[in-house]
Amino acid sequence: MTERWFPDEMPMPAANAETVGWWEAAAAHRLVVQRCTACGHLRHPPGPVCPRCRSSASEWSALAGTGTVYTFTVVRQAFIPSLADKLPYVVVAVELDGAQGARIVSNLVDVEPEEVIVGMPVEVAWEDMGPELAVPRFRVAGHRGERR
Numbered sequence: 332m333t334e335r336w337f338p339d340e341m342p343m344p345a346a347n348a349e350t351v352g353w354w355e356a357a358a359a360h361r362l363v364v365q366r367c368t369a370c371g372h373l374r375h376p377p378g379p380v381c382p383r384c385r386s387s388a389s390e391w392s393a394l395a396g397t398g399t400v401y402t403f404t405v406v407r408q409a410f411i412p413s414l415a416d417k418l419p420y421v422v423v424a425v426e427l428d429g430a431q432g433a434r435i436v437s438n439l440v441d442v443e444p445e446e447v448i449v450g451m452p453v454e455v456a457w458e459d460m461g462p463e464l465a466v467p468r469f470r471v472a473g474h475r476g477e478r479r
């Protein structure tokens with residue numbers, strides 16, 4: 332049983348041929364990025380072609396799940412009604428450790444929005460949204476947060 336931060340009514344991501352491997356890894360609580368097997372470039376989000384060398388050959392490269400806040404915003408208005416009691420919440424771009432600058436957009440959880448600063452260390456916190464769907468959220472590194 333993992334923690335939950337967002338309601339079931341959140342729009343579910345739709346996997347496609349390029350992202351299904353990423354979502355399969357996420358379901359197993361493995362944070363990965365796409366690695367070009369021709370030049371070694373790491374990229375996220377997944378795409379069909381390496382932006383550096385144009386190769387279509389790639390594999391999934393596992394990350395430690397740590398990173399730093401690259402930028403963030405605080406959401407104060409619910410875009411779906413069931414989010415109203417989650418306000419305010421933090422949308423964050425995390426620069427992933429060991430990912431050659433690749434970033435992921437997610438949520439920073441278990442934190443007061445006014446405590447968030449650019450550059451703060453964060454770590455992945457998996458949220459199981461269903462039996463085959465896990466979404467990586469992030470929390471302040473080393474902080475076992477309390478539910479809000």
Ligand SMILES: [Zn+2]
Nearest residue numbers: 367370381384
């Ligand atoms: Zn490449």
